[in-house]
Amino acid sequence: MAKANAVSVKKDKKITWKEIKRQKALLIISFIVVVYGVIFYYLPLAGWLMAFENYKPAKGIFHSQFVGLAKFKFLFSDVTFLRVIRNTFAMGVINLVTGTVMSILFALLLNEVRQRGVKKVIQTISYLPHFLSWIIVTGILHDALSASGIVNDLLLRGNIVDQAINFFAKPIYFWPIVAFANVWKETGWGAIVYLSAITAIDPCLYEAAAIDGAGRFQKMKYITLPCIKPTIMIILLINIGNVLNAGFEVQYLLGNGLIKSVSETIDIYVLKWGISQNDYSLGTAAGIFKSAVSIALIVIFNTWAKRRGESRLF
Amino acid sequence: MKTKKLHGGDLVFAIVLVIFMTVFVVVTLYPVINTVAKGFNDGIDAVRGGIYLWPRKFSLKNYQTVFGMQNLLTGAKITVLRTVIGTLASLFINALLAFVVSRERFLFKRGLSLFWVITMYVNGGLIPTFVLYKSLHLTNSFYVYVVPGLISAWNMLVMRTYMEGLPASLEESAQLDGAGYMTIFFKITAPLCKPVFATIALFVAVWQWNSWFDAMIYNRLKTEYTTLQYELMKLLASVMQQSGSAESAKNSTNTITPVTIRSAATVVTMLPIVMLYPFLQRYFITGLTIGGVKE
Numbered sequence: 001m002a003k004a005n006a007v008s009v010k011k012d013k014k015i016t017w018k019e020i021k022r023q024k025a026l027l028i029i030s031f032i033v034v035v036y037g038v039i040f041y042y043l044p045l046a047g048w049l050m051a052f053e054n055y056k057p058a059k060g061i062f063h064s065q066f067v068g069l070a071k072f073k074f075l076f077s078d079v080t081f082l083r084v085i086r087n088t089f090a091m092g093v094i095n096l097v098t099g100t101v102m103s104i105l106f107a108l109l110l111n112e113v114r115q116r117g118v119k120k121v122i123q124t125i126s127y128l129p130h131f132l133s134w135i136i137v138t139g140i141l142h143d144a145l146s147a148s149g150i151v152n153d154l155l156l157r158g159n160i161v162d163q164a165i166n167f168f169a170k171p172i173y174f175w176p177i178v179a180f181a182n183v184w185k186e187t188g189w190g191a192i193v194y195l196s197a198i199t200a201i202d203p204c205l206y207e208a209a210a211i212d213g214a215g216r217f218q219k220m221k222y223i224t225l226p227c228i229k230p231t232i233m234i235i236l237l238i239n240i241g242n243v244l245n246a247g248f249e250v251q252y253l254l255g256n257g258l259i260k261s262v263s264e265t266i267d268i269y270v271l272k273w274g275i276s277q278n279d280y281s282l283g284t285a286a287g288i289f290k291s292a293v294s295i296a297l298i299v300i301f302n303t304w305a306k307r308r309g310e311s312r313l314f
Numbered sequence: 315m316k317t318k319k320l321h322g323g324d325l326v327f328a329i330v331l332v333i334f335m336t337v338f339v340v341v342t343l344y345p346v347i348n349t350v351a352k353g354f355n356d357g358i359d360a361v362r363g364g365i366y367l368w369p370r371k372f373s374l375k376n377y378q379t380v381f382g383m384q385n386l387l388t389g390a391k392i393t394v395l396r397t398v399i400g401t402l403a404s405l406f407i408n409a410l411l412a413f414v415v416s417r418e419r420f421l422f423k424r425g426l427s428l429f430w431v432i433t434m435y436v437n438g439g440l441i442p443t444f445v446l447y448k449s450l451h452l453t454n455s456f457y458v459y460v461v462p463g464l465i466s467a468w469n470m471l472v473m474r475t476y477m478e479g480l481p482a483s484l485e486e487s488a489q490l491d492g493a494g495y496m497t498i499f500f501k502i503t504a505p506l507c508k509p510v511f512a513t514i515a516l517f518v519a520v521w522q523w524n525s526w527f528d529a530m531i532y533n534r535l536k537t538e539y540t541t542l543q544y545e546l547m548k549l550l551a552s553v554m555q556q557s558g559s560a561e562s563a564k565n566s567t568n569t570i571t572p573v574t575i576r577s578a579a580t581v582v583t584m585l586p587i588v589m590l591y592p593f594l595q596r597y598f599i600t601g602l603t604i605g606g607v608k609e
Contacts, residue, residue, distance in 0.1 A: 044443050047442020124592050125339055127591060188342075
């Protein structure tokens with residue numbers, strides 16, 4: 001039935017003057033948004049040319065000196081850039097893993113809270129940090145981890161350390177701090193999709209498991225978790241494509257000169273060279289590298305998911 | 315015997331659950347409450363430390379100071395403006411676009427959708443975008459907060475999915491009555507889409523309210539177009555010693571702002587959103603669910 005419908009719709013789609021006239025309003029809107037889209041989303045792609053030339057603002061994109069791959073060669077011989085790639089990947093992967101695990105864990109456990117009122121309150125609280133800007137979150141975190149902050153306070157009181165730790169002066173603390181910041185901000189928000197997937201699970205499965213003598217933990221492990229696996233896969237695929245994009249705000253706001261060897265990411269590198277040093281060409285080249293890797297990651301993992309018969313993006 | 319053993323397992327599970335949730339709630343709320351407490355505490359007294367959940371020496375002076383800071387007031391004004399204008403404009407245009415691509419008979423339905431989906435995966439990056447805005451004279455102006463973010467493919471797709479779920483019979487009967495597409499949009503589709511409009515409005519408004527990067531990159535030289543978050547960043551950066559990034563070293567002032575004033579400014583900046591979001595929960599939950607399924 002649905003198929004027959006689709007066919008008839010297809011037939012109606014023959015382009016006739018009458019149809020075009022009837023769709024005039026739609027066509028005008030389309031034209032306007034396409035012009036807008038070309039300017040704001042597609043035109044910057046032409047800017048990628050800058051990466052292959054020695055771009056001088058005065059000469060413009062089309063008259064600057066063409067240098068081929070020189071900028072890319074410089075990038076990959078720059079120790080700082082290689083370190084920046086490492087940092088971006090490391091923090092991206094750590095954040096992806098900790099963020100996903102915490103969101104799923106939180107969703108699974110919140111689902112087990114029986115009192116509706118309590119559940120609602122906890123959930124509402126869990127969203128709060130998502131709505132705060134990174135400026136606020138990093139500010140709060142900076143206070144909490146300062147010499148007189150709550151973390152050092154607890155560590156000193158518990159006699160775990162005998163001197164306040166300066167968390168922002170030693171490189172080893174930085175990646176865990178960034179991971180914690182992400183988990184703190186996004187766990188509740190990330191859990192929303194999993195929670196809604198959980199509500200879609202057929203209650204019969206739980207009843208059957210209860211008859212077989214399964215406890216709450218077993219039900220969670222053998223029913224809830226497998227049932228939300230397709231959702232987990234989709235969200236994971238979306239986030240893998242964003243691994244390199246997640247490396248700016250926190251690192252920029254929390255980093256400092258003492259720990260820049262571990263805090264600087266590709267985006268910060270682009271900002272430093274491109275905007276502060278006015279080397280647009282180098283900044284663009286680094287940006288292209290990031291885009292290329294992101295797209296490659298999406299395609300690779302999507303193909304992998306397809307092979308394994310899992311849910312996928314496209 | 316068997317049931318008793320299971321009961322024991324479930325008891326352990328219940329205890330773990332209570333501990334996890336308690337820790338979660340405390341860790342989430344404590345830093346926020348602590349910031350509020352410091353904001354209401356006397357500045358000199360706070361230097362001694364030891365303020366946890368409640369101010370020790372109550373004072374409103376920090377808020378008086380904050381509300382007397384001209385840069386924060388200008389920032390607040392611009393932030394409110396960009397949030398209101400940006401949200402309304404973006405909602406209207408995304409809704410129109412979603413309406414167009416959700417029309418079953420529209421000639422370029424697939425093509426136009428694809429045109430926008432591509433923008434989700436491919437973009438020029440910071441520098442080409444910067445060069446573009448500069449040549450369009452969007453830098454050093456208020457428009458840079460509103461114009462570039464007008465259409466978002468993700469928001470559009472969420473609205474499209476919602477509109478596709480509406481009964482087609484409504485549109486058909488209106489068409490038989492001779493209604494054009496615009497009449498259908500304003501009289502039939504838009505009123506039915508209120509829930510998804512609320513969702514998208516919330517997402518855009520939060521994004522607008524919390525943005526700071528555009529103010530720093532494009533409007534650094536124009537103090538009259540500064541935003542609340544950017545001013546807060548400069549205030550907080552005074553203690554964060556961000557010597558690492560050249561950009562913020564340029565921005566940060568050398569004076570250190572007392573912790574109580576920083577806390578008060580933080581509270582002012584987060585207050586509107588913290589007050590609003592609990593009442594909008596069902597909207598963002600629907601939005602995320604549609605978005606997650608659609609992607």
